[in-house]
Amino acid sequence: MKISNRFADAREDYLYLLNRGYPTKSALDVVGNHYQLSKDERMLLFRGIRNTHAVVMMEHRLLELPTHANQSIAVAATDTAILHQPGLCLILDGYNVLGTILSYLLGRMLFISNDGMVRDIGAFHGKFSRNTSLLENAINALAKTCKVFFEGLSYKVYLDEPVSESAQHKLLFVTVFQKQGISIDAEIIHSADYGLLNAEQGILCTSDSAIIDATEQLILDLPRIIIEHEFNATIQHINNL
Numbered sequence: 001m002k003i004s005n006r007f008a009d010a011r012e013d014y015l016y017l018l019n020r021g022y023p024t025k026s027a028l029d030v031v032g033n034h035y036q037l038s039k040d041e042r043m044l045l046f047r048g049i050r051n052t053h054a055v056v057m058m059e060h061r062l063l064e065l066p067t068h069a070n071q072s073i074a075v076a077a078t079d080t081a082i083l084h085q086p087g088l089c090l091i092l093d094g095y096n097v098l099g100t101i102l103s104y105l106l107g108r109m110l111f112i113s114n115d116g117m118v119r120d121i122g123a124f125h126g127k128f129s130r131n132t133s134l135l136e137n138a139i140n141a142l143a144k145t146c147k148v149f150f151e152g153l154s155y156k157v158y159l160d161e162p163v164s165e166s167a168q169h170k171l172l173f174v175t176v177f178q179k180q181g182i183s184i185d186a187e188i189i190h191s192a193d194y195g196l197l198n199a200e201q202g203i204l205c206t207s208d209s210a211i212i213d214a215t216e217q218l219i220l221d222l223p224r225i226i227i228e229h230e231f232n233a234t235i236q237h238i239n240n241l
Helices: 007-019 024-034 039-048 052-059 094-105 132-149 166-179 192-197 209-214 222-230
Strands: 089-093 110-112 118-120 154-160 184-189 203-205
Touching (some): 007 024, 007 039, 007 052, 052 209, 089 192, 094 118, 094 154, 094 222, 118 222, 132 166, 132 222, 154 192, 184 192
16 A cells, blocks of 8 residues: 555644544545545544544553463553453454454555554455455464463454354354364354443453443454464554554
8 A cells, every 4th residue: 555755744633633623524534635645545544543532541451462472461551450360351353353364364454553453444344254264264363372372261252243154253263263272152243342342341352443432441452463473464553654
């Protein structure tokens, strides 16, 4: 993806407007039109820049990424709340997590947003059934990473029922995780958002800002761990684009 030399100024102006209460669409239209940004560059802003209040709030919830197997997870802001405990549950927003991993496998652009989460510039919109082997590779990378970094934790994944072949995807999750010696509770519900929003305890694995803003749960960027450690890839921060 080509980034214009106007993007850095556009990024600053977009954040300025968000911080002053402009609606997201209005701010995006104003900045995008002024700097003549491409559709992809506008999506970069939309998915990659959040207002400063949201970023500050995220600092107290986003968990520090482990650098080696079985390292304790800590809250990035304080580096004190050690959470790597038996019985702790990682709650996965299934298609959100898979979408990010699949974007990498498909060669699509990924970036670190200003709130610290890895995101892509597009969404799959339910098109997860087109390449079963690629989907299996993504779930396998997910299971291997869970085994290496989070041994002893429990796992719950929510899958959206309206997504085509979600029943097969549930089976694939269970089967692939079992091959790694891991048990995962996979549940199909009408909206995975509902499952995550009503989780009373556990660590949420999602980059969905609507879910993040509506809960107080701790957040783990599981796709970033997978991409950086399983695939040994480097992801650029949006501020460096």
